Amino acid sequence: MIIENIDNPHELEKLFRKDPKAFKKSFSQAWEQKPDSQVLTVWYERLHFKETTNTDKTSFLQKGFLFMGILAILAGISSRIIFHFVEQEAIAPLNLAFGILPFIAAYFVYNNTTKKNVIYTLALLFLISAVYLNMLPINYIDSTILAYLHLPIFLWGLVGLAYTGNEYSKGSTRLAYLKFNLEFGILYAGMAISGMVLAALTMQLFSFVDLNIEDFYFRNVVLFGAAALAVMATYLVSMDLKLAKNITPYIAKIFSPLVLVTLLIYLITVILVGKNPFLDRNFLMVFNGILLIVLAVTIFSITESGTDENKNIFDYINFSLIVLALIIDSVALSAIVFRLSSYGITPNRLAVLGVNIIIWANLIWIMLSYMRFLQNKTGSSTVQDAVTKYLPVYALWAAFVTFTFPLIFN
Structure with missing residues (x-):
């Protein structure tokens, strides 16, 4: 069958994908019969190619x-x-x-x-x-x-x-x-x-x-x-382990819609139940925890989206997550300001206020970048830039809280 389809590249590829082992076994016989065929020469290199350069890099020891x-x-x-x-x-x-x-x-x-x-x-x-x-x-x-x-x-x-x-x-x-x-x-x-x-x-x-x-x-x-x-x-x-690299994009794509649906249902339930983050301190803490989860899922979804300029359903899911996170952060930020003005300044309230302002600014940047991308005004790299260029801000805020709060409030 290989010899019969020697001038039909599409059919050869189809045969190979259908049963690679049988193809390789039959190929050796076809190669013996047609050693001068340029097509089979290319297939021979494809089937028998071995990396010979940089072998020292692949050595276990x-x-x-x-x-x-x-x-x-x-x-x-x-x-x-x-x-x-x-x-x-x-x-x-x-x-x-x-x-x-x-x-x-x-x-x-x-x-x-x-x-x-x-x-x-x-x-x-x-x-x-x-x-x-x-x-x-x-x-x-x-x-x-x-x-x-x-x-x-x-x-x-x-x-x-x-x-x-x-x-x-x-x-x-x-x-x-x-x-x-x-x-x-x-x-x-x-x-x-x-x-x-x-x-x-x-x-x-x-x-x-x-x-x-x-x-x-x-x-x-x-x-x-x-x-x-x-x-x-x-x-x-x-060392470029394929298992982790192959599975992470799927995890990002699976969890993004699940988190979006779960949080929408949760927020609707919260409204119906009548929970108030302005008065309930524990619920405000839960609200901030939800914000961090949404932010983490969104960021990892964006990092796994690659540099493909073609938009798909997951881009719209990510954008929806960002908008949802921005709504949650705005409510949390309002509640924190209310508690600060009503009950005074404490280390916890000041720290939560600072991190919410930082996250709010980051979400605004990501949302505006995503809007331009979805409107075909920019590429996906601008969205990724909104994530990566902001990373040092989180580290600097963490350093500020770590090294100054014990000194200021003690």
Whole structure:
């Protein structure tokens, strides 16, 4: 059949897609009969092509892999040591972040051949953050809790600086960092679930011989493994792992319409029930939580939309999500201003006011960019720019709350 359709490229492609294995098996016989055919020569290269360049990059024991292994071990050891002091209540639990994030940043710095000034900036900011965190009193007053909540966002920004390296000002590199976060989350979750299954199986096996190893296993294996897996997942995503890259666009497309429908139903129900975020503090907190979820889903949907200039139904879903988020933020912002004017200034109210203003401005920018895109006035890159160019603002606000609120309000 291959020889019969040698002058029919469409039919050859159809045969190949119908049964690739049978096609390859039959092709060798056709190739023996027609070795001078230019068409079969092209198909021969297609079926037997092997990458011969940069083979050192695909080696399992390559230099990058060994460096990742060292960092993973160091992350596991550091996390175990830090956890010991956390148990003694000598330091805050948030210090565990310094057992993982600096090592992920170190891998990015190594992988990107980053300039010295960026490396020095990262090292200095990580050091200042660690020292400052441990200068805070270990208590649970509002300003300290706000510092604990905002410091991870600032550290996330530092990891982003390490990821972007010398190209920290480029929107495309920042967009790649957002995609990395989603792919990392999916891969790490899968590895963590596998690890939990292994842990449960191990403890069950030891329980059969009347040995309770739960406490020992958590302290010395689970904790070490969780930290080391974070570095390993970083390496795997950076190595262009196809699984995570192939699944993330589908997750974005599945969750966007689901979140939109769910929130519309929820908001209608809230109106009918008569909940008031102006008077109900707990409901206002829930309202802000919803806002953050919608913002996260929208941003990841935009990052996974690619650079295709053709509009589709998901662009309109994303735009609807942005409008919905803007409505939620406007209501939350009004409620916060009302509470500030009625009950006075507190660290919590001021922090929530600031983050809502920042999100509101970002949503306005994204919405206007999306409107121009849907009206064929600009390309999709302007929408992505509205996301990526604003990222440092979140990190700067997190730094402001972390480093000034405990000083101002204490």
